Amino acid sequence: MPERILPENPLEFIRRCITQRKIYWTYHVNMRLKGRFIPREAIVESVANFEIIEEYPEDKYLPSYLVYSQYRDIIFHIVIAVDIQGDNVRIVTAYRPSPENWKEDSKTRR
Secondary structure, eight states: OOOOOOOSSHHHHHHHHHHTTOEEEOHHHHHHHHHHTOOHHHHHHTGGGOEEEEEETTOSSSOEEEEEEEETTEEEEEEEEEETTTTEEEEEEEEOOOTTTBOTTSSSBO
């Protein structure tokens, strides 16, 4: 198993990779986006609004982060895995936070 390397500044790494289109869209996210009405451009074009709200350094394959973002009137979360050695990010999934699970700010779990 490759060594786990965490980015010094995860948000900066994620933003740079997305801006430079160093993105892998996982099979899972490709299956989910359409049904959740979150266009890919919402993820790519809202990069300036990204805010890391949870960190999962020990995630299954690569360290990952739960990112809050907003695009136009859509508020959504993205799980983004970071591959420091490969210099890319993987969009694992994206969803709209439900009021049952998230407080009004959509950034804090209930």
